[in-house]
Amino acid sequence: MSQSSKRHTNTFLQHAAMAPFDEVTGAAPVPLPSMRTSTVRFRNLEALEGVAAQKKEGKRIFTYGRSGMDTHGALESIFCELETAKYAYLASSGMAAITLAFLSFLKQGDHVIVADCSYGPVRRLDAAVLSRFGIKVSYCRAVPDVIKQNLTPQTRMLYVESPGSLLLEMLDLPALAQFATEHNLIMATDNTWGLGFYNPLELGVDVSVVAGTKYLNGHSDLLLGAVMVNNDELAAQLDSTHYALGYSISADDAWLAIRGARTLPLRLSQSAESGLKVAKWLRESPIVDKIYYPALDSDDGHLLWKRDCKGSNGLMSIRLKTSHKNARNFVNSLKLFGIGFSWGGFESLVQLVDKAALVPHEYWGNSDYPLVRLYVGLEHVDDLIADLQQAITTIS
Numbered sequence: 001m002s003q004s005s006k007r008h009t010n011t012f013l014q015h016a017a018m019a020p021f022d023e024v025t026g027a028a029p030v031p032l033p034s035m036r037t038s039t040v041r042f043r044n045l046e047a048l049e050g051v052a053a054q055k056k057e058g059k060r061i062f063t064y065g066r067s068g069m070d071t072h073g074a075l076e077s078i079f080c081e082l083e084t085a086k087y088a089y090l091a092s093s094g095m096a097a098i099t100l101a102f103l104s105f106l107k108q109g110d111h112v113i114v115a116d117c118s119y120g121p122v123r124r125l126d127a128a129v130l131s132r133f134g135i136k137v138s139y140c141r142a143v144p145d146v147i148k149q150n151l152t153p154q155t156r157m158l159y160v161e162s163p164g165s166l167l168l169e170m171l172d173l174p175a176l177a178q179f180a181t182e183h184n185l186i187m188a189t190d191n192t193w194g195l196g197f198y199n200p201l202e203l204g205v206d207v208s209v210v211a212g213t214k215y216l217n218g219h220s221d222l223l224l225g226a227v228m229v230n231n232d233e234l235a236a237q238l239d240s241t242h243y244a245l246g247y248s249i250s251a252d253d254a255w256l257a258i259r260g261a262r263t264l265p266l267r268l269s270q271s272a273e274s275g276l277k278v279a280k281w282l283r284e285s286p287i288v289d290k291i292y293y294p295a296l297d298s299d300d301g302h303l304l305w306k307r308d309c310k311g312s313n314g315l316m317s318i319r320l321k322t323s324h325k326n327a328r329n330f331v332n333s334l335k336l337f338g339i340g341f342s343w344g345g346f347e348s349l350v351q352l353v354d355k356a357a358l359v360p361h362e363y364w365g366n367s368d369y370p371l372v373r374l375y376v377g378l379e380h381v382d383d384l385i386a387d388l389q390q391a392i393t394t395i396s
């Protein structure tokens, strides 16, 4: 697995995962093919033994389909590049990547502190799995003073997400990483939102988890996750858990994800430019009470965003100054924003947020207004604004 070098990531993404030249003809297709196989064949036992010896020395070498082939290796190197990581471990979804991080670093009797703004299904992992294995979880605001109150002698890990799911609350990752170091905690963060322009590992975080399902693939047609680390010891724990649990993704999904990754920077910058335009336009609307979008100068986390991020994307939440019934009508009236849970694809999406998912959450306050999540995709921004305008007119 490679670490980033001096040339730009965009250049790396265009030249990664190229097919090697045929030794006889000197010709090659451009992209590395999807290397579908369960079994790896060896010319003879000496070849097998040679490979096994190299593997023992820690070389990433392919001996069986489950641990991935060259297509998987190429995708791992892309995750490493994007996250300036030494190691990347692939998982079949973002949620599977989160699970891998928890199961790799925690054991019976351990305690983990989870930021209350983290992706909701982490609570299901806790309820359905961690609790059965004697791992305790506490949820709290992700600020050092509050986390400190939740520390126990058994606390082993701090798990956060920045910005938080739903309200996009920016966290002070360097301060949290320093706190984690001082208290001997492994710190993990979900960096699905920031892949490509926010670098938790460079900010001092130990473990970065990404749902490649979103922007990395970018085409709303596969599920994918990855866990990245730089530390050799953490990598060894991930490696053995990944293998023991039989984590594996299809070569075709890896291939599609590589194809998506080549245009990640372009898609991100277009989506961010349109997102900011939409957010600024919405801010002027009398129907909008508050916009949660870190790249917007009025957002509560804007200064942290400016300090720690090199870009943005098209995801935002808006609190509407209207009734829940009107918010439903607003969502139903939109024609270019599909109603769906995901984001990061080419197409714009909208969702009426279930308020139960926000409770308890101090960042929200006591407002009774409804929350709508918008994902601004790659359609022309003027058409998206016109669509929002007609939906606002419908309920005004």
Ligand SMILES: Cc1ncc(COP(=O)(O)O)c(C=O)c1O
Residues within 6 Å of the ligand: 093, 094, 095, 096, 119, 161, 165, 190, 192, 193, 211, 212, 213, 223, 224, 225, 341, 342
């Ligand atoms: C921030 C975040 N993390 C993780 C996930 C889980 O990804 P997946 O749907 O691939 O399991 C999601 C999905 O919405 C997400 O938004």
